[in-house]
Amino acid sequence: MSWRDRKLRPNAAPAYRTASRVLFRFPLGRHTIIARQTVIAPGGTSGWHYHDGTLLVLVTRGTLDHPGPDCTPVTYRRGRIFREPSGPTHPHAARNLGPIPVTLFALYLNPINTPLSHHIPPPNCAAPLTWYLTGIIQVMAMTLRLDDDDDRMLTEAAARTGRSKQEIAKEAIHLHLTANQEVFEAMLARSMERHAELLERLA
Incomplete structure (x- = not known):
């Protein structure tokens, strides 16, 4: 089945108005390579979280609001590629404050048998x-x-x-x-x- 035939599925709470689908995954030594598409509707958020592995993220539509551990406003517009570091010292949220959906393609380099993310309470500054x-x-x-x-x-x-x-x-x-x-x-x-x-x- 082509990845285009895979349906976007709503992400679990605390994510809100977001949906994702895995495009492919394969093992590489002690890691798993995963490609995933996520769409964040206007007003949507991933919730605060961190990853066990490093991510490379491409914004293909809209403008992404992406505050980090100090809650400093960071935005990534269409065409931007950025890196998300791994570990609990790098919490962040992915939000859509704009009028159109935000579409992301993320490439995960995850330690084998670990979840895609760990949700956490918002930091005090949030x-x-x-x-x-x-x-x-x-x-x-x-x-x-x-x-x-x-x-x-x-x-x-x-x-x-x-x-x-x-x-x-x-x-x-x-x-x-x-x-x-x-x-x-x-x-x-x-x-x-x-x-x-x-x-x-x-x-």
Whole structure:
């Protein structure tokens, strides 16, 4: 079967709006050579992770946002090739803050019998906008509008637990937002960049 016939499959969480397919793999001594295509939809992210082996990555479409361990903004545009070093001291994320999908082709030089990546929690520097998410949670909980079924379930949960409906709603929203925190923060950061660009044009 040709690699073109292999379907892109969604990547597991914490990746969001990303899909990949392995094009080929073969052993080479104590390593495995793997070629893989990944497509990141607008607003998508790989989640923070590191690799056991070294990668060479080619961007064939869109602009990739690729912060490293110090969270310094790094972008790679179409046609760029870059190297991802191996090991837990080189964590990074691959994100799409643009309006069109990002397509990547990666060549892995992986130690044999090791996974393609290891997901890790975001570094401390990756959460400078957490305060903004906290504000969103407060506003959403206070202005929540539910249909009859959801309102009945929330009322029953409040009666069962002795907590207010707003408190339960706030907890549910918090769980959803924090589970996708990187995505929300990446989208917010891009929105702030565009706002700054607009202000510069108007100045």
